[in-house]
Amino acid sequence: MAEWSSSSRVDKIIASYPDRKSAVMPLLYLAMAEHGYLPDRAIREVAELVGMTPVQVSAVATFYTMYKREETGRYLLSVCTSISCAVLGAADVLHAVEDATGVPAGETDAERVFSVEHVECIGACGGAPAIQVNYELVEGVGVEKARELVQWLRDGEPQVVNGDEMQALFGGQRSFDWGPAETAGAGGPVPALESLGTVGEAG
Amino acid sequence: MKILTTRMEAHPSDSHTMERYLATDGYVAARTALTSMTPAAVHEEVKASNLRGRGGAGFPCGVKWGFLPPDTRPRYLVVNGDESEPGTFKDRQLLERDPHQLIEGIIIAAYAIDCHRAFIYIRGEYPKPARRVEQALAEAYAAGYLGRDIFGSGFDLELTLHLGAGAYICGEETALLNSLEGKRGEPRIKPPFPAVEGLYGKPTIVNNVETLSNMPWIVTNGGAAYAALGPEGSAGTRLFSLSGHVRKPGNYEIVMGMTFGEFIEQHGGGVREGREVKCFIPGGASAPWFTGDQLDIPITIDDVGKAGSMLGSGAIVVMDETTNVVAAAHSIVSFFAHESCGQCTPCREGTSWLEMVLARILRGEGRAVDLDLLLDVSDNIAPGLGWPPKMTTICPLGPSAVSPVTSILRHFRDEVAAMIPAEVPVA
Secondary structure: OOOHHHOHHHHHHHHOOOOHHHHHHHHHHHHHHHHOOOOHHHHHHHHHHHOOOHHHHHHHHOOOOOOOOOOOOOEEEEEEOOHHHHOOOHHHHHHHHHHHHOOOOOEEOOOOOEEEEEEOOOOOHHHOOOEEEOOEEEOOOOHHHHHHHHHHHHHHOOOOEOHHHHHHHHOOOOOOOOOOOOOEEEOOOOOOOHHHOOEEEOO | OOOOOHHHHHOOOOOOOHHHHHHOOOOHHHHHHHHHOOHHHHHHHHHHHOOEOOOOOOOEHHHHHOOOOOOOOOOEEEEEEOOOOOOOOHHHHHHHHOHHHHHHHHHHHHHHOOOOEEEEEEOOOOHHHHHHHHHHHHHHHHHOOOEEEEOOOOEEEEEEEEEOOOOHHHHOHHHHHHHHOOOOOOOOOOOOOOOOOOHHHOOEEEEEHHHHHOHHHHHHHOHHHHHOOOOOOOOOEEEEEEEEOEOOOEEEEEEEOEEHHHHHHHOOOOEHHHOOEEEEEOOOOOOOOEEHHHOOOEOOHHHHHHOOOOOOOOEEEEEEOOOOHHHHHHHHHHHHHHHOOOOOHHHHHHHHHHHHHHHHHHOOOOOOOHHHHHHHHHHHHOOOOOOOOOOOOOOOHHHHHHHHHHHHHHHOHHHHHHOOOOOOOOO
């Protein structure tokens, strides 16, 4: 059994549901944080923990877009192309991100620095066009700022990406007042959450 | 008059903290409900409020709770925070800026329906809102507002945060329940409805984030006071997400009844650069569009329904005269094609066909038959192309994809036709 899967965090997650099968989604996130993506090995580890077959776990993992069955770059750039972003230039932003990273949407570069994807609505419509970096949100990002954001990631190689920091540097119009800035951010292409152990501190 | 956004507006720097929440009468309503009201009395207030669900379907909340079979236990309460309808970002603000208001609403609702196990399902792309809720949950447990014997009332409630992983369809309540059970997020055939057979096959109430965030106010002020706000059938305030070509996009809480035109002017600052509204979506990507001539329709559930669309998730997307309506429709149809779970043939195949045909029109490769082809495919998904749509599928996702297509062909047929090159005769 892999080391990550015998942690108290895993026990706590399983214990928080009446049925251990319900823990499959958070455990897939944990496995992804451990492996960087979901190789077959990770699927088997999760299956053993929740009492499902690897095929059943694989069926779940492939249903949801945030579970990556292939290795992603250190920075996953998700450009929203849904309606509110679309009518405010999302296609141009996506092209700018593809051009600045040299990575076409749906792919990862050879050095595994950047993965680029176009995604459906991320609930940032009032701050369109919007981008997420490892699911940390930046709103009001036009073509030029998107290029600068990519360059900043390439040059600075931040360990943790933080939405508030990126918003201050590259963002514009926001959906609403975000309130006080937080320092928590994502250390990899998995949502940064305390219970998943995937949250990091920027700075 | 505001209910949901009062605290975050008055205290922008710390509205999400327990300290601020308690300093602004937080958890007083839950304490009152649990210590001095019966569950039935709380349920009566919610019924009297005429509060209708804020997730999209607009079903009366108190009536929904009444569908629980009286004798089956356990019961579950599941909070739908999978907000994913394009144009919608209101629940994100409620989660991020006032998570305790939601948690208090959950305690009140759980007490009213005699439920001791609740879940908040938040979409995976919302890590910041989820972090705020996670923090608030820890604070609420530490204060004894969650867990055993809350307020010394003998009432117990366990509340768990569950993160989605990128699937719009999980906003559909039965798909959400499957997802929470560790399955693929595929909708179930209804009936049975979740109130009878939901999570783990047990009676379950699924309520939207905004719906439950109203509970503390309703308990404090009474259902009748809530019902008195706004026109009949659209009681209370509602948080609308305004986006697109307006000067000031954002979430605005209003008492329903003003017209779309007034709302866009007063709150959105009008259309950017003084342009005109070409068309707008009144209730999220699933809703049929209105044109600039329909700005005088009042924002009420019934008026919008009568005019052939819906208030849905409360997302208003404004498009000015520079908008390429085929590109806009293609964006929405692509969304539904991508998010179709694939169970039902009309949706799985139909959405992809619609996307493909719109894409070729956009590329300048459309054919003369394409306008009728779009309507034919649409008719196979939602026969008759009426509103509300006739269903050929388990859930409404497929018929939703038809809305933008029929909208552009009804209102802008000439414009679409003009994008199709003249047929070159075969030599």
